[in-house]
Amino acid sequence: MTRRWPDLVVLDLLIGVDEQGSLSAAARKVGMAQPNASRAIKDLERQFGTPLLRRHPRGATLTPHGTVLAHWARRVLAETTQLLEVAQSLQSERSATLTVGASMTVAEHLMPRWLGALRGARPEVNIHLQVHNSVRVAELVLDGTCDVGFVESPTVPSGLHTSTVARDRLVVVAAPSHPWARRRLPVTVAELAATRLVVREPGSGTRTTLDRALQEYERPAPLL
Template sequence: MSQRLPDLHVLALLVGVDDHGSLSAASRKAEIAQPNASRSIKQLERHLGIPLVRRNPSGSTLTAEGTVIAHWARRILADAATLLDVAAGLRVERSAELTLGASLTVAEHLMPAWLGSFHRMHPEVTVHLQVHNSAHVCERVADGVCDVGFVESPTVPRGLHSVTVARDRLVVVVNPAHPWARRRKPLTMAELAATPLLVREPGSGTRTTLDLALQEYDRAEPLIELGSAAAIRTSVLGSVGPAVMSTLAVGDQLGSGELRLVDVEGLDLVRALRAVWRPPRQLAGLAGELVRLARREGKAGV
């Protein structure tokens, strides 16, 4: 039958006697009442079958045997501390987290594949994805809420670093029943600007890109402002009106004929999709790995 191992607390108390010169000083340092400390040492002596502490009116000190046991107790306590450090390291590794922000178009059409590849590389990492428009993603990155963001806006706020991870194109789309679907000549940019459109809310990368492209023209008021590409796509399919949308969001519907693409003379809205982050310029760690992965897969899909 195996012998029961000593309690680590009493081994620490024994080492304390060696360090501080008496049981009373060791008990004070360990914040243990001296009668309890004395009782614990006596139990250890009975357990090991040897005297550890010499008791006399002036105080308690280690015996020769106690000094030897204290030496080995130090090693056991050091190993126990190492065990706790290793466990803490494993706990941090297992609970590693990455908080991302992504615009709606990126989150819906690109992020699932990127995160799937990332998860295969780092199954231990918990990823938190926050989906907002591009302006809000940049705000959350700047505030430190997100480790990295992915946006579709044409500009990035000062103070943030960025890199292009993919590209897409904005196009004018209508329901097949719309008069523009039967036009033989391309629209002019002035005609597009003068037409009430289904648009995203201010701060959306798609809205900002369109506004910059048409900033020299007189603009009609939006037909409706909607909070997602999916809502706009549904509205166009329902013949509510025309819209300018990412090919990522309407590629399937254009391929099936449910939506029609309308050419606009002089309008070429190819845009960069970017990763954004706070300084330093070199993005390291898990966030840096995800950005590098997105660049590889984004370019492969262009």
């Protein structure tokens, strides 16, 4: 006997003959045309190296060997059914899990309210939040680690679908003792570019936004 896997539909056909008492009825049960069913059983007999059916004018019955193999075929199909049910449950479990990536600013100021609203609307969804800078969030969405990401970067890598969900505004803050705290006129772009600032790390969306806004100027190294 050649070592190849039997067709599960043909095993179901064999079981059908045992239950229905005829090959034609078994073929209808599995949705197979009668000639194809007859060829399939003959192919299975060649594969197993033993007759499986006794054909007679009223229908067909299983041979003793066919009865034994039908018993094992039932077990195989029962295990296969369980396999499909487990696969379905895993698919459902995955679809009910959402991994969200968020940049640090978004995670701190916006995600608590957003995730609370999502949990109220869809309590069955398991939510996992990962907090990184904007560049890292984009990388995690690209490689499939995160299902969706929220960043405040002015640009994102190609290959990502983007949608604006909110708008933010960057402002300059200074200590009360700083000269800018006492002046009435706005700080100019040139003054901002010439001043050492405390800024976020490279990869942060706010840092990228600032760098792009001041890219035409020579700038000193940041304080931090």
